[in-house]
Amino acid sequence: MTGSQSVRLPTTAELTVATPEGVLFRLPLAGPALRLYAMLLDIAIVLAAVNGLGRLVYLVFAKAPGFGVLVITLAEFAIGFAYSALLEGFWNGQTIGKRLFHLRVIDQSGLPLHIEQAWVRNLMRLFDALPLAYLVGGISVLSSPLMQRFGDRVAGTLVVRETPLAVPLDEAWSRQKYNSFLEYPAIALRLRRAATPELASLIQDALRRRNELAPYARRDIYRDLAAYLQSEIAPFPDELIEMLSDEQYLINAAGVLFADQRLQMVRATFR
């Protein structure tokens, strides 16, 4: 299937932006692990670039090796800061590493960041990298609701995740031809009314991740979910339940919850 099938709801922190038109949208924030991978990749790229430049300088300054060292030392120092600052500033918040890991630096307001912000957050790395291996920055990310390191706090920026998305396709439960729950329109409508959005997305997630779950975990989760729905939300008759596996129970429930055309049928039957 397409990539959209494997995309899940953000489980980590998110930024909520309210536009002047009164529209709310959320952007999922990037956690420290992804950011670390992107940074390691960027460091590798910078090292490779400096190394290449070093060879060139060595050739050009063959007669004056001291000045070669001067040039390469200062270039290495400048590239270390400028690589991220310039790329983020002029490439809409992305370095090569961030682009590959689908991360982007943005302004706290949800808009792209300015070049000044890119410079500040990258110069502040000197502080975030303390005392070693970005410990200060890492603690700052973990303790901040917007997952900002100190450089981000000063510059007013944050890093968001941008997993590529496509318009979601039809789900398994909307493709099923017959749903025995719809034989009981009153109980089906009760299920639709009583199920919270959280419960509905829990069922959706459980079904979607069918093949990622270990068999015993799947059995337990499906059994618990079905039992909860049956006892707390909408009790379907026992003679129907006895014929259904827990998984089929959940597929039917999702069909009732998500597939909208069938709602028309339910209404029609009910009338």
Add this chain to the structure above:
Amino acid sequence: MILDLERFQAQSRPRWSKLESLLVALENRPDRRLNLAEAELLQELYAQTAADLNRVTHGALAPELRQYLERLVARAYAELYYAPPTRSEIWQPRRWLRIFTAFPEAFRRQSRYFALAAVITLLGCALGGLAVRYDPAAVDVLLAADYLHNPGQRVAEEEKGQNRHSDSTQVQAAFSAQLIKHNIEVALFAAALGVTFGVGTALLLFENGVLLGAVAVRYTQQGFGLFVTAWLLPHGALEIPSILIAGQAGFYLAQLLLRRYEDRNMRQSIREWLVLIAGLAMMLFWAGMMEAFFSQRHAPVLPYGLKVAVGAAELALLTAYLLLIGRRDPGAQARSNLPSENK
């Protein structure tokens, strides 16, 4: 669950795709300016998609569709409300050269933080100097390194040229690179420590002052006052002020963080910090060059009087630069701001 999702998606998908392709075209060429028709189309598609998002958020259980629409709206929002710098704005050498006037201007605007940095350093100097002067035990603690501890020996070595591996310009060039890099790192660190609300910056400046005061008194006590002035002044004339400016940037940053919720123009404020950093980096480049190529040569190669004179001249020039460059005639400015009354 009021919405018939399938019909809704089928109806709206064309405009989502249209918006998406418009956004891709814009994002791939940031320098491109929209024509009127495109701008209107973008605005219209944005409004429609935002309305779709609202319907999905409140009328349907479709977390993934919601996420997709949120992403689309976020991208369109960024295109509509943010003007990226154009290429012609970036590649103007004259804009880059403006740093030479912007730096002294920023320095003067934030001069009270420079004064604070200077006072803290002077307090450190006083403590270090007094400790070495009146408490012999302090010498071992403050000046642990041997060359600081026994100036006589170091002066003799320096004058004989023992600490110089070679007089070669090549070695000096490489040495200057290390100095420049190290000094900029320290200065940048002092400026970044402003994030500790200035406490870290103050401690760093104070410690620096203590060492400076202790060395100065120790060398003077033992009769090497002229030597140490001639040794340090040619590069110290820029190095010490640049550390003070780093402290100034640190305190400015602390103030910025404390008042960030009142700040209407954060972008302008952090640009000021960056200008101070850029300025002190230029100063430290010069200081590194002087330290490697000039300061390390002693009498009889370079008479001490000459070295001190060069250092003093640098200090005078720096002071004039920081205080005078970019200063507009206040009378002229005031006149231009006044509405003319005798029309």
